[in-house]
Amino acid sequence: MAEKKGPGPSVKDDETYEALRREGASKEKAARIANASAKEGSDTVGRRGGKAGSYEDWTVEDLRKRAAELDVEGRSSMKKDELVKALRDR
Known part of the structure; x- marks a missing residue:
């Protein structure tokens, strides 16, 4: 059995x-x-964090701009929920 990594x-x-x-x-x-x-x-x-808004509150245009900054492939055809997931997985 494999050991948990x-x-x-x-x-x-x-x-x-x-x-x-x-x-x-x-x-x-x-x-x-x-x-x-x-x-x-x-x-x-904990006190320092939490200042950025949730991606759900961003517009699709803003999400695409951020995805472009991070060079997310396929961003131009992604829906909002797909953009949010892609950005969170970065």
């Missing part, structure tokens, strides 16, 4: 990382938050 040695707070992944955060975002939480404490990180 963790997030890797670069992630300093495995529990936070796994919780964020279960909530749908990308691997990169989960690792960044987990490491900041381990270094500075979750209270400090």
